[in-house]
Amino acid sequence: MKKVNWKVYGEALDALQAQFSAEDGIQIHNCNFARQxxxxxxxxxxxxxxxxxxEEAAEYADRILDAAMAAEHFVYNGYVVDYEGGDQ
Structure with missing residues (x-):
């Protein structure tokens, strides 16, 4: 199974989450975060x-679709986060 360093993963996750603001009411999370x-x-x-x-509903639906596509194509989907691999 592929592994990703925790720091690299965290930076990529931050960048992904930054695409959606509190005003959007849309958040992206790792569904398996609690299960190391x-x-x-x-x-x-x-x-x-x-x-x-x-019109507002259609705009919001488009924004949710953007989030769904971003989550689906997150570069580290399927990887295991390595919390013991140092800072690299």
Whole structure:
């Protein structure tokens, strides 16, 4: 199984998460973060924003699709994070 250093992984995750702001109400997280030694698997979480116009709903749906695609194509999906590999 492929491994990625924790620091390299963290920098890539920060860059991915920075693409979506608190205003978006959209967050990307590693679904397996709490289970050390399991492969990285990104997931998308979004806020409930109440009733919106069809135009606003379509814009938000597009933004969620952007997040889903970014999570699906995260470079370290399937890798195991190596927390013992030093700083490189």
């Amino acid at each position: 030694g399991t492969p990285v698997k990104m997931g998308v979480q979004w806020a409930s924003l109440g009733t919106k116009s069809p």
